[in-house]
Amino acid sequence: MHQDNAPVAPGSLPEHSAGIRVGRALLEATAPYVEVSAATSWWYVGSTFVLLLVSLTAAALAPWWPLRLVFSLFGALLMVRAFITFHDFQRGAILKQSRVAYWLFKGFGALVLTPTHSWRESHNYHHGHVGCIEAKSVGAFPLITTEMWRTATRWQRFSYRAQRHPLVVVFSYPLVFGINITLKPFLFAPAKHLDSLVALVCHFGLLALLWWLGGFSLAFFVLLLPMTIASSIGCYLFFAQHSFRRMQVISNEAWSFYRASMESSAFTRMNKVMQWFTGNVGYHHIHHLNIRIPFYRLPEAMAAIPELQAPLTTTLAPRDIVDCFRSALWDEKRQRMVSYGEAHRAEASEQ
Numbered sequence: 173m174h175q176d177n178a179p180v181a182p183g184s185l186p187e188h189s190a191g192i193r194v195g196r197a198l199l200e201a202t203a204p205y206v207e208v209s210a211a212t213s214w215w216y217v218g219s220t221f222v223l224l225l226v227s228l229t230a231a232a233l234a235p236w237w238p239l240r241l242v243f244s245l246f247g248a249l250l251m252v253r254a255f256i257t258f259h260d261f262q263r264g265a266i267l268k269q270s271r272v273a274y275w276l277f278k279g280f281g282a283l284v285l286t287p288t289h290s291w292r293e294s295h296n297y298h299h300g301h302v303g304c305i306e307a308k309s310v311g312a313f314p315l316i317t318t319e320m321w322r323t324a325t326r327w328q329r330f331s332y333r334a335q336r337h338p339l340v341v342v343f344s345y346p347l348v349f350g351i352n353i354t355l356k357p358f359l360f361a362p363a364k365h366l367d368s369l370v371a372l373v374c375h376f377g378l379l380a381l382l383w384w385l386g387g388f389s390l391a392f393f394v395l396l397l398p399m400t401i402a403s404s405i406g407c408y409l410f411f412a413q414h415s416f417r418r419m420q421v422i423s424n425e426a427w428s429f430y431r432a433s434m435e436s437s438a439f440t441r442m443n444k445v446m447q448w449f450t451g452n453v454g455y456h457h458i459h460h461l462n463i464r465i466p467f468y469r470l471p472e473a474m475a476a477i478p479e480l481q482a483p484l485t486t487t488l489a490p491r492d493i494v495d496c497f498r499s500a501l502w503d504e505k506r507q508r509m510v511s512y513g514e515a516h517r518a519e520a521s522e523q
Contacts, residue, residue, distance in 0.1 A: 194430060201479070202473055203462075205476075228394050237393075240393045248399075249401075249405075258286070265467070266467075284402075285354045287367040290367075298312045303419070303420065303431065303432045313335060314332060316332065317503070317504050318504070382395055415499055416438050417495050418508075419484060419499070429461065434461070437459075438484050440456065441485055453467070457484070
């Protein structure tokens with residue numbers, strides 16, 4: 173496993189290439205953007221959670237269902253932004269010494285089926301294996317080569333396609349957050365993942381309380397709909413930023429955090445509104461280069477560092493979304509991502 177923020181042996185990474193900073197030199201160039209103001213961080217965290225609470229309260233109390241729907245959708249987008257603040261706290265990018273933040277995010281993680289222990293464990297694994305061939309889905313979607321696909325059994329092929337299917341993203345609320353992140357860790361190691369049990373009790377306790385207070389409609393507009401939409405948006409962005417046509421898969425011998433960030437992580441172009449709601453998650457290549465940069469300083473880092481300004485990109489345009497899901501296998505001969513159809517045709521032509 174590649175260790176998160178592991179020390180790099182001197183000379184193992186090139187410092188410059190044709191006058192362009194790479195490797196450790198580029199990582200060091202991002203260091204000024206790690207510095208964070210607790211007051212600034214609390215402004216972003218506090219404003220996000222206040223808006224989220226107000227929006228979901230309005231979704232509960234609004235007199236007409238169309239208005240409840242609007243506030244519920246707004247709440248879903250704010251939930252995505254709140255999750256980014258949760259993510260940054262867990263990665264040590266904001267409010268590291270704050271006990272108030274610790275309990276705020278501990279509670280938020282439980283309510284949205286993201287217990288901190290299992291999420292941190294799987295996300296650490298993800299950061300140490302970005303751009304690697306991984307047949308198992310630990311903290312990320314699985315990724316195999318066309319050769320592995322050719323030798324796979326029917327069940328293995330079915331399982332792989334099922335795990336990367338768009339419906340997994342659409343129903344990521346129960347499948348990814350409910351089962352993979354929360355339920356499975358507790359079932360396999362109960363003593364280690366007691367916070368997963370707490371998350372299940374808190375989440376479904378809140379659902380039951382809302383249903384008891386106002387029936388299905390209250391539970392739907394305040395929790396079920398926002399969670400479904402927020403989970404789908406977050407899950408798709410996570411999927412697309414490491415599964416796109418131009419991404420590169422890196423061998424274990426050649427792997428580095430620099431290459432994983434610049435070759436296997438996408439910059440997702442969005443309009444300013446979506447950038448705000450998604451907490452600048454589109455600047456994903458910079459995040460993978462230096463996890464200590466807080467989300468609100470990622471655009472600043474990209475604007476100031478020329479080497480970060482020409483990343484591999486994707487967008488939220490329908491064509492790019494389809495293309496991300498089509499990029500399903502790594503072709504070692506052609507050194508690019510291919511679709512199942514391309515892999516099948518290549519296999520047929522060799523027979």
